[in-house]
Amino acid sequence: AQSVAQPEDQVNVAEGNPLTVKCTYSVSGNPYLFWYVQYPNRGLQFLLKYITGDNLVKGSYGFEAEFNKSQTSFHLKKPSALVSDSALYFCAVRDGKLIFGTGTRLQVFP
Amino acid sequence: KAGVTQTPRYLIKTRGQQVTLSCSPISGHRSVSWYQQTPGQGLQFLFEYFSETQRNKGNFPGRFSGRQFSNSRSEMNVSTLELGDSALYLCASSPGLTSGSADTQYFGPGTRLTVL
Numbered sequence: 001a002q003s004v005a006q007p008e009d010q011v012n013v014a015e016g017n018p019l020t021v022k023c024t025y026s027v028s029g030n031p032y033l034f035w036y037v038q039y040p041n042r043g044l045q046f047l048l049k050y051i052t053g054d055n056l057v058k059g060s061y062g063f064e065a066e067f068n069k070s071q072t073s074f075h076l077k078k079p080s081a082l083v084s085d086s087a088l089y090f091c092a093v094r095d096g097k098l099i100f101g102t103g104t105r106l107q108v109f110p
Numbered sequence: 111k112a113g114v115t116q117t118p119r120y121l122i123k124t125r126g127q128q129v130t131l132s133c134s135p136i137s138g139h140r141s142v143s144w145y146q147q148t149p150g151q152g153l154q155f156l157f158e159y160f161s162e163t164q165r166n167k168g169n170f171p172g173r174f175s176g177r178q179f180s181n182s183r184s185e186m187n188v189s190t191l192e193l194g195d196s197a198l199y200l201c202a203s204s205p206g207l208t209s210g211s212a213d214t215q216y217f218g219p220g221t222r223l224t225v226l
Contacts, residue, residue: 036217042219043200043220044200046216096158096166097166098145098202099155
């Protein structure tokens with residue numbers, strides 16, 4: 001069965017510092033991997049996806065993710081965090097439906 | 111293009127009642143999926159509709175049902191509500207050209223259902 005795991009419930013980072021939100025996957029075949037962000041009382045906003053091709057995927061709001069096949073990881077990154085990036089982040093794999101990780105709360109402190 | 115819209119945004123019901131939630135997808139999108147989000151279970155897939163047919167179904171009891179209309183709008187219904195049905199119900203739309211494709215699902219703001 002396809003699955004993703006987000007090993008950190010919360011990540012804290014100072015504004016201006018780089019951030020990483022971790023995701024590992026377990027899939028058979030080619031993975032279709034996604035990152036979404038959720039702000040309070042809002043739905044999920046699409047950030048980026050990996051289908052095939054370049055291992056570094058660029059997305060919305062300055063986010064990017066690195067697909068690493070040998071480590072079965074798809075970590076979300078941003079070079080310089082903003083306070084407004086504070087939100088709940090979900091990694092997901094597409095298997096017809098989306099299968100989500102448990103989410104990582106990102107707190108960016110001024 | 112307008113995004114995915116869901117109505118109502120908030121609902122309060124009592125146990126045993128039934129509820130209908132509505133979702134209007136992005137114009138041109140033919141696939142609509144529904145997800146339930148709770149603090150304990152996280153995000154779980156309910157079902158997907160494409161061209162008025164249920165294409166995929168998650169592991170929820172038969173009290174949860176849905177349908178899709180010819181204009182791609184979708185409704186989901188929950189009958190005989192239980193306290194555990196309290197959740198944020200999210201609708202997502204995508205072009206949905208093929209099942210299992212990598213097209214992106216775009217989510218609505220959700221309907222917050224509270225069962226008392």
